[in-house]
Amino acid sequence: MRPIASHRSLPIGRAASTSSRQSTFPPSHAMDGDQCGSNGRSFSTTSAAQTAPGGGKFNYNVAASYIAKGHHYDPSTHVFHFNPYNRVQPPKPGKAKSSRPDSGQDAFFVSRLGSNPNEVALGVADGVGGWMDSGVDPADFSHAFCDYMAATAHEYRPKSNEAAGGTAALTARQLMQEGYSAVCHDPTIKAGGSTAIVALLAENGSLEVANLGDSGYILLRLNGVHACSEPQTHAFNTPYQLSVVPPSMLLRAAAFGGAQLMDQPRDAEVTRLGLRHGDVIIFASDGLWDNLFNQDILRIVSRTMKNVGAWASTDAGVQVNSDLAQYTQLKDSAAGAEGEQKGDKAQVRPTVTLQSLLAMEIVGAAKSASLNSKLNGPFAKEVNKYYPHEKWHGGKEDDICAVVVLVSEDTQGAPPKAKL
DSSP: OOOOOSSOOOSEEEHHHHOOOSOSSOOOOOOOTTTTTTTSSOOOOOOSOOOOSOOSEEEEEEEEEEEOTTSOOOTTTSEEEOOTTSOOOOOOTTOOGGGSOSOTTEEEEEEEETTEEEEEEEEEEEEOGGGGGGTOOHHHHHHHHHHHHHHHHHTOOOEEETTTTEEEOOOHHHHHHHHHHHHHTOTTOOSEEEEEEEEEEOTTSEEEEEEESSOEEEEEETTEEEEEOOOOEEETTEEOOEEEOOHHHHHHHHHTTEEEOOOOGGGSEEEEEEOOTTOEEEEEOHHHHTTOOHHHHHHHHHHHHHHHTSEEEETTEEEEOSOOHHHHSOOOOHHHHHHHHTTOGGGOOOOOOHHHHHHHHHHHHHHHHHTOSSSOOHHHHHHHHHOGGGOOOSOOOOOEEEEEEEEEEEOTTOOOOOOO
16 A cells, blocks of 8 residues: 655655646635635635725734644643734744744744734744654744744834835735745754745735645635635645755755755745634644635634624624624733732633634644544545545544634724715
């Protein structure tokens, strides 16, 4: 039986199998509703920006959850609550691995964009496991890459653009390039690679995503799949990836007639979307997409949103609660503060927000599916499609990382809409 690799391929290999620059799944720019591959990973993207319907400022409530392959998932500890006022520390080359979240070769970052707490930059990077065969820890690349992008986003200040008569805004692809350039010049990163998805969320409700490889996103709106990404692959289980390749490996590949796939941030697929109040966006590594179908994720999000009252089914369809702040804010209760002053640790408990609850529910479900040997997931479907003789059953155990954004709009200060 031909073995199916449990990790993805390196960017260096035989020209016949890895030199193609074409994606296995060609991009599609026509999508809406549930046309985003609800039965598998054949995703679609939208290239044209959509206009946000409201006139107020948008707030982005962000949380993440994660778990490394082979580790026990504990929702109470494998969670990250984003606070836009927290300072992002500059990356330190060779930072201790013990300071990383327990996400394995997956890494993520969330930062405010510049000095505006209502604008957010985030990303997920999935280290390419094939580098382990060369004695390289793929996590070194992915975690450093995210650290550099977080610092760049946090310190970003718009630069004047005299030619355009205004300011030049940072793009998601540029942020990816900045992080990649920093990793390439980091003396502690000798080799490695990762996929990358980077997103910028602006105060006016616009979203820009740059996606390179098989991490991805899904945008859920009013109990439906509104948009989702499409993986970029050179071949089955060989995604586009950013890499640092030692010169010795390049020479060896050339000597044996191989070809190297040196993908760049400019190869990333860029998507722009307009967001609405109540939207839920999930950015994640392939550990999620290989184990849960889009409709699985939609069911989890819909159930959670309805249970707390953020979404409600009415005769007119699904409606969004106008006040999402009651679900998205960490509440420092007077009782908790008083208990902390008295040293009563029993009354000081971490508060679960709606966005963190969504992240934990999604990652928990993906973790369970990855360990299920009987229920076939998206990865099993793809294996059986391309290699039907392999008889792959069940999920695919892998690192899993998901960043969840719950969008809310503040229309109190919005200008009155014109009447037609």
